[in-house]
Amino acid sequence: MRVAALASETDFDGWRKAARRFRAAGVRPGEAAFRVGERAQADLFGSAHPEEGRPGEDRKELEFVVPRAFVELAQAVILHRSEDRFDLLYRLLWRLEREPDLLKVVSDRDVADAFERAKNVSRASHKMKAFVRFRLAEEDGQEHWVSWFEPAHRVLERTAPFFARRFAAMRWSILTPDGQAHWDNRLLTFGPPATRDMAPAEDEIEDFWKTYYASTFNPARLKTKTMQGEMPKRYWANLPEAALIPELIASATNRTETMVAAPAPEPNPRLAKTLSRINRDHAFEEGFVPSSLEELGQAVQACRRCPLWRDATQGVCGQGARAARLMIVGEQPGDQEDLAGKPFVGPAGQVLDAALAEAGIDRDDAFVTNAVRHFKHTPRGKKRIHQTPTTSEITACRWWLDAERALVKPKVILTLGGTAAQGVLGRKPEVTRMRGQVVPLSDATALITVHPAWLLRIPDKAVAAQERERFIADLKAVQRLL
Ligand code: URA
Numbered sequence: 001m002r003v004a005a006l007a008s009e010t011d012f013d014g015w016r017k018a019a020r021r022f023r024a025a026g027v028r029p030g031e032a033a034f035r036v037g038e039r040a041q042a043d044l045f046g047s048a049h050p051e052e053g054r055p056g057e058d059r060k061e062l063e064f065v066v067p068r069a070f071v072e073l074a075q076a077v078i079l080h081r082s083e084d085r086f087d088l089l090y091r092l093l094w095r096l097e098r099e100p101d102l103l104k105v106v107s108d109r110d111v112a113d114a115f116e117r118a119k120n121v122s123r124a125s126h127k128m129k130a131f132v133r134f135r136l137a138e139e140d141g142q143e144h145w146v147s148w149f150e151p152a153h154r155v156l157e158r159t160a161p162f163f164a165r166r167f168a169a170m171r172w173s174i175l176t177p178d179g180q181a182h183w184d185n186r187l188l189t190f191g192p193p194a195t196r197d198m199a200p201a202e203d204e205i206e207d208f209w210k211t212y213y214a215s216t217f218n219p220a221r222l223k224t225k226t227m228q229g230e231m232p233k234r235y236w237a238n239l240p241e242a243a244l245i246p247e248l249i250a251s252a253t254n255r256t257e258t259m260v261a262a263p264a265p266e267p268n269p270r271l272a273k274t275l276s277r278i279n280r281d282h283a284f285e286e287g288f289v290p291s292s293l294e295e296l297g298q299a300v301q302a303c304r305r306c307p308l309w310r311d312a313t314q315g316v317c318g319q320g321a322r323a324a325r326l327m328i329v330g331e332q333p334g335d336q337e338d339l340a341g342k343p344f345v346g347p348a349g350q351v352l353d354a355a356l357a358e359a360g361i362d363r364d365d366a367f368v369t370n371a372v373r374h375f376k377h378t379p380r381g382k383k384r385i386h387q388t389p390t391t392s393e394i395t396a397c398r399w400w401l402d403a404e405r406a407l408v409k410p411k412v413i414l415t416l417g418g419t420a421a422q423g424v425l426g427r428k429p430e431v432t433r434m435r436g437q438v439v440p441l442s443d444a445t446a447l448i449t450v451h452p453a454w455l456l457r458i459p460d461k462a463v464a465a466q467e468r469e470r471f472i473a474d475l476k477a478v479q480r481l482l
Helices: 012-024 037-046 068-077 085-098 109-131 156-166 205-216 224-230 233-238 240-250 252-261 269-281 293-302 307-311 335-340 347-359 391-408 417-425 452-457 461-481
Strands: 002-006 032-036 135-139 142-148 172-175 180-183 188-191 326-330 366-370 377-380 383-386 412-416 438-440 445-449
Touching: 002 012, 012 032, 012 068, 012 085, 032 085, 068 085, 068 109, 085 109, 109 156, 109 293, 156 172, 156 180, 156 188, 293 391, 326 347, 326 391, 326 417, 335 383, 347 452, 347 461, 366 391, 391 417, 412 417, 412 461, 417 445, 445 461, 452 461
Parallel strands: 002 032, 142 172, 326 366, 326 412, 412 445
Antiparallel strands: 135 142, 172 180, 180 188, 377 383, 438 445
16 A cells, blocks of 8 residues: 555645656555545554655656646545545546546546535535624734634635635634634635634624524525525524524414514614625625626625515526536526526426427536526416516626626527527617527627527417427527537
């Protein structure tokens, strides 16, 4: 067994160097081991081959180029808490030489396992962004905000820059069992593992969080399972507002009845101030540039650019390939999309999927989104009836679409229906007249077509079939543009 010592649990450079050296020396998976800290010391002394590089080996280089996608995958997987992650990555590295397309074989056990672990890591980072709560402490007479957080995986270093961008004007520290991150308005630094007692236990802001949470908790929308999925219990211990959850759930039925009967409450000025600070901290206004689709998807939940958020379950952003050459833009999430948080999963989505398949376009290769992020509707009995967004709502929402365009950088943008065309072009086009037309844009080429929901509403079967064929022809034209 050959053993490499790593400086820390997240020492990617150390792992990479050792793995390259092992690979160049022909050390097979199963014969290579990676150890951290004290375990490394113990293993090194017990090992027949302490890995300090053998004569002549240090300078040997790998003779094949590792795909960029593997490096990105490995950088995520290494943050996973599993013991065997180094071995899994080395196995993949070993196999990549003979199987250069290995990462595309998603049915392969190692590949699937690695992507699953990377997904868990990304989710842990997500949760950290959502559930870190700072408490006010003082240091040298200055305000200092401190948080204690226990991430599911070792995502502190990966996620801390997000907090530095979002809370750039504050001095803060995030303490975790894996390490500490500190921001002094200027510089982000990291320190050794911390313990819970190093962070303040409670502060006056606690009450604000509780008031805010209790007032935004909508008993009529209570879905306990979904809520616990989004806000897993493991994070509750450090969330001030979590103390309220059992009581809020228990009283949900009563509160729903009271809420329906009661007149709209006057806004509480203190709460309004807190809310505006929270909105500001979600910084979707001036100056905020989302650095990833993930960040964009989170920030949209705090969007108050127009009133549509009030009646929607959530903001729905685009989904699909991050560097897609094709972006497909619809109008707004419908009833099912509003609940699922994903675009085009309802009836219009099925029409779209079938037509794409007939035109030879794989939806997974595209990025599918909408011009408007929130479901605009009006209640009719138990149903929520779709309403077309106004020009001012489409204009307010363009910010999100533009941000997605800047991140995905598609070559071709397919607009479905009038709202989509207006969101993309910035003016109201006449879709029936412009249908099938190619419009050059500063960042891409747009092709205008009708909305699949419109195809569903055509009463005459023959006309509907004819229009569907024209729709597929438009999609084929898109395929040619690509
Ligand atoms: N219609 C749209 O325009 N978008 C969706 O996401 C669903 C239905």
